[in-house]
Amino acid sequence: MMKKLLIYYSLSGNGDAVAAYLADRGFDVRKVEPMNQPPKKFFAQILRCGFNAGRKHCEPLRDFDPDVSAYDEIVIGSPVWNGRLSCPVNTVLRDADLSGKRVTFVLYSGSGGASKAEKQIRGRIPNAAILHLREPKKNPETLDRLSSL
């Protein structure tokens, strides 16, 4: 049986909805937590996290185990920040050795597109599949797009 792992970040619960769905379907799950929590207020989050995502900052993580050697299939979940990958997920991509794995990204955002995030992904893992969900916590029917994973 193929071993499947979801590594993801979630600040406001959309990634957690993805995690619950995939855990039900046999995925092991690692949620990453930043060493320092983002600001509480949305406006301050947009300023700090959005700015840091724009400069592709790798946020230091608490107790992240980057060893994925036991898995054949890896799904990486990230919110879209300022059109890009979130800073905690930048650290995952820096530290985990994904070579030779089947990799799918699940992006969650407030809108449809995230061409800059997709470009970041293609630059690192050219053959990764990318799925994009719009606010899956509020729109749980969109989670069925993950049923093929």
Ligand SMILES: Cc1cc2nc3c(=O)[nH]c(=O)nc-3n(C[C@H](O)[C@H](O)[C@H](O)COP(=O)(O)O)c2cc1C
């Ligand atoms: C700092 C920050 C920046 C964001 N930037 C974008 C963006 O550029 N485009 C977009 O569609 N949504 C953006 N959003 C909305 C989130 O991507 C969206 O709410 C996502 O589902 C959050 O996932 P989470 O609840 O797992 O953290 C942003 C949210 C935050 C906090």
